[in-house]
Amino acid sequence: MIVYDLIVVGAGIVGAACAEAAAGEGLRVALVEPGPVGGGATAAAMGHLVAMDDDPAELALSAYSLGLWERYAELREAEFSRCGTLWVARNESELAVVPAKIARLAAAGLAAEVVDAQQLYALEPALVSGLAGGMRVPGEAVVYPPRMARYLVDKALQAGGQLFAGRRVTELLADGVRLDDGQRLSGPVLVASGLAVPQLLPELKVYPRKGQLVITDRYPGRIRHQLLELGYADSAHGDAATSVAFNVQPRPTGQLLIGSSRQVGVSDREISMPLLRQMLERAFAFLPMLRGLQALRVWTGLRPATPDGRPYLGQVPGRGQVWVAAGHEGLGVTTALGSARLLIDGLLGRTPAIDPIPYDPARALTREAA
Ligand SMILES: Cc1cc2nc3c(=O)[nH]c(=O)nc-3n(C[C@H](O)[C@H](O)[C@H](O)COP(=O)(O)OP(=O)(O)OC[C@H]3O[C@@H](n4cnc5c(N)ncnc54)[C@H](O)[C@@H]3O)c2cc1C
Numbered sequence: 511m512i513v514y515d516l517i518v519v520g521a522g523i524v525g526a527a528c529a530e531a532a533a534g535e536g537l538r539v540a541l542v543e544p545g546p547v548g549g550g551a552t553a554a555a556m557g558h559l560v561a562m563d564d565d566p567a568e569l570a571l572s573a574y575s576l577g578l579w580e581r582y583a584e585l586r587e588a589e590f591s592r593c594g595t596l597w598v599a600r601n602e603s604e605l606a607v608v609p610a611k612i613a614r615l616a617a618a619g620l621a622a623e624v625v626d627a628q629q630l631y632a633l634e635p636a637l638v639s640g641l642a643g644g645m646r647v648p649g650e651a652v653v654y655p656p657r658m659a660r661y662l663v664d665k666a667l668q669a670g671g672q673l674f675a676g677r678r679v680t681e682l683l684a685d686g687v688r689l690d691d692g693q694r695l696s697g698p699v700l701v702a703s704g705l706a707v708p709q710l711l712p713e714l715k716v717y718p719r720k721g722q723l724v725i726t727d728r729y730p731g732r733i734r735h736q737l738l739e740l741g742y743a744d745s746a747h748g749d750a751a752t753s754v755a756f757n758v759q760p761r762p763t764g765q766l767l768i769g770s771s772r773q774v775g776v777s778d779r780e781i782s783m784p785l786l787r788q789m790l791e792r793a794f795a796f797l798p799m800l801r802g803l804q805a806l807r808v809w810t811g812l813r814p815a816t817p818d819g820r821p822y823l824g825q826v827p828g829r830g831q832v833w834v835a836a837g838h839e840g841l842g843v844t845t846a847l848g849s850a851r852l853l854i855d856g857l858l859g860r861t862p863a864i865d866p867i868p869y870d871p872a873r874a875l876t877r878e879a880a
Pocket residue numbers: 519520521522523524525526542543544545546547548549550551552553554555556557558559560677678679680702703704705706720721722723810811812813814835836837838839840841842843844845
């Protein structure tokens with residue numbers, strides 16, 4: 511039996527980043543993936559690299575990760591485009607929250623600025639008239655997640671890693687894993703299988719938050735920033751079973767990617783036409799010109815969510831040398847690089863750059879026991 515320093519289960523953006531970080535440290539890495547690399551939630555994502563400031567722990571992980579993404583700003587495979595984020599306020603009361611948001615982002619090392627109505631229309635003339643202003647975060651960007659996952663896996667392989675493509679981990683063993691063809695791999699295990707984590711670690715709850723996206727034909731120059739309504743955080747992190755928010759991205763190809771929706775606990779991949787209509791009406795209300803554009807494709811994806819909205823990053827209590835990196839919900843692309851760094855630092859017994867406690871999977875078990 512081959513002995514590895516780390517067996518990574520799943521090659522989404524999170525597993526790929528962990529495999530790359532581990533192999534880069536000289537660890538002998540095995541990576542197991544039954545489907546295409548980056549073919550899970552990663553393939554469905556918008557690829558917006560964005561800091562959300564409503565949870566301090568998530569903000570810390572996002573800010574750390576955004577810094578790490580900078581090394582790929584010129585990488586062709588990342589398809590990195592620094593469009594910046596423009597958060598849009600419909601009225602004065604929405605605009606009133608902006609200074610506090612800017613202060614929280616600044617404390618995390620991220621620059622943002624208030625935008626008044628005049629500046630808003632100078633930046634994005636296609637927005638509906640009558641908006642109050644907003645907040646611009648100029649350093650944020652978009653990437654193409656599945657291609658980036660492939661790049662990170664290739665880096666891990668170049669550093670000596672081994673990919674078990676088309677293979678699935680069926681069982682955690684005392685000293686490694688068993689694959690679906692009966693092979694056994696020996697070594698510490700990192701479970702990074704997204705929504706499928708409970709199949710191997712039933713003590714860790716991960717549930718789907720389904721999203722739908724629409725992509726248009728090419729219309730270069732119609733918008734320049736990733737545009738979001740300031741109410742987006744309520745949709746992303748609120749308790750509503752179903753919600754939509756205005757969230758539109760200019761792809762480097764000139765296409766527009768239109769989101770977003772959230773459905774809690776729905777695990778089918780069907781397109782919901784009523785929800786799609788609701789999502790598009792929301793987007794049309796902010797960007798009326800979208801009505802006249804040609805949509806090319808609609809797809810759905812399942813965000814892997816945890817009960818408290820924070821990912822599980824760390825060693826799993828009571829499981830020996832088993833680690834987990836999963837449950838990043840709608841921020842897994844943004845936070846993959848920081849998550850990987852945090853995880854590998856923990857594995858190697860180093861002090862990580864940010865406090866790992868908020869992401870410790872032990873919290874889920876403690877809550878269960880309480
Ligand atoms: C519609 C939508 C929009 C999004 N937009 C953004 C965005 O703009 N910005 C952002 O930061 N995030 C976004 N996200 C979130 C992001 O896509 C996810 O958080 C992230 O992709 C999760 O990555 P992952 O590697 O944990 O999971 P996945 O990408 O799902 O990868 C898990 C992998 O594990 C494999 N696997 C499962 N079981 C096993 C097993 N037993 N053995 C081996 N392998 C296994 C699967 O095949 C899969 O490839 C979005 C998500 C959706 C759905």
